[in-house]
Amino acid sequence: MTDDGWFPRLTPPDDRFTGFEGLLRKPEELTDDQFDLLAAAKAENAIDAYSLSDMEAAIAANTSRMQRAESFRCIKLTPYDDRWAGRDRLLRQSPATLVIRRYLVPTLLSAAAVAAIIFLWPSTARQPAGTPPGTLPEAAVLSEALITAPSPVIIPGAAEVANDGIIADLNQEMPVSLPATDNTSAKSTVSVIETTDAERPLQSIETSGVTNSGHAIEPYKAASPVQVIATAEASVPIRVTEAHTAEPVLLIADADNTSLNPVEVKNVMAAPGQAPSSQEVPATEKESNWVVRGISALAKAITKEEKSIDGYVIASTCVNGISNVLGLEMELQQTSNDNGEPVAVKFNSSLISVSAPVNKNSP
């Protein structure tokens, strides 16, 4: 236990500094540097009241300092428009956006491209499964059919001969041969009426002329149902323009016919062993489906150019556009054989690579 009061303390003497008056300064005695610092502070409104009064007194003593003080108001930097070139590289993506952009979008686009290849391109070259050989697709509409000369064309039903032609009886299936005549100069007309049912439209094929083999087709007067088997030795073009009925109709082959009426050909059956080849009906093979036709028309309307649009062109354009928009490295390549015919299509991207054969379903 201590007591500070016990220790002795010094008492300051009353000493005085006699030169005190000589140290006092007046505002007018501020040097230029000191005044400039005050002026700089005043220009920024960062000066206190005491310093401000000193400054005003200094200015009053020397009026030239007024302009000096005002000059500091101009000492202020104006920023240049400096741009950082690498700014956008530092932008980040959220994890969800990253997953969508890197994985989901390319996967979906790849699947879409592959689907486009599969469904659009070779669609017209494929035939429906189960169609018997030698039979054209049921819904096919021929613009022109070429029947070779020795090919007998059979009515897949019976027919009866009426006064004005042959009336087909679709309920009859017994084939009856059409007898040929020896009258090579005779000129005849055969009218084939598909049905006598009033609810069905009546259509006819009118032919005239003489076959090369000298067998003329004449009107039949028999009343009994018959099936017509007409033979010809030369090719006969048959023009078809309109669709009328889904029932089978008769085709008459005649070498010199030039006045065949328009008719729809559906489910035309050739005689056994005389199945028409694909070369015999080329127009059917080249007919595009409605999707491709629509895109072709649209492309023609936009570009004013006639271009061949197929599935590969559509898919390739889609892939290139998507690749350009999203910055993904995707491409669609077509592989051709020595004859220049496409054999495969390959899709490449950073994530997936798919190769699909062309016309793999063609017979």
Added chain:
Amino acid sequence: MTVKEYNNAVKEFGDHVYRFIYRSLKDSHRAGDIVQDTYEKLWRCVTEVEYAVVKSWLFTSAYNRMIDVIRKDSRVVGVEHYDESALYADDSGSDLNEVLHRALERLPEAQRSVILLRDYEGYSYREIADITGLSEAQVKTYIFRGRVTLRNYLVKTSVWQ
């Protein structure tokens, strides 16, 4: 801070930070590297920094990084040791702002930085003190001395008669 806020910080303050560093160093490549390092650092601690203070955080981090680079390159010129003889050149007839920027390059680094933060970004003395790690009084002193030097430069280069 969210990713969206981080991207906003890049878009909104990237040019400002770059301009501050570039005008301090007068080296665009080095300034770009410093700004990139700063944002990389921000991204690493993006969840810890509030968006409200991200601007001062960016300037503080970039300023410290710049000081490190300057020290590493031994380019530091002390406030009391700058070469005043190299301060003046013939800038008569030039634009005032252009001359001021040329004069700024000749200022000591500390004075240059505080003046840039004050004039370019409009920071208060307190904010500048937080960014640079100086006291508020030091910031004021550097700014006032820097302005006096800039004015003297203008007078001695005949821009002001």
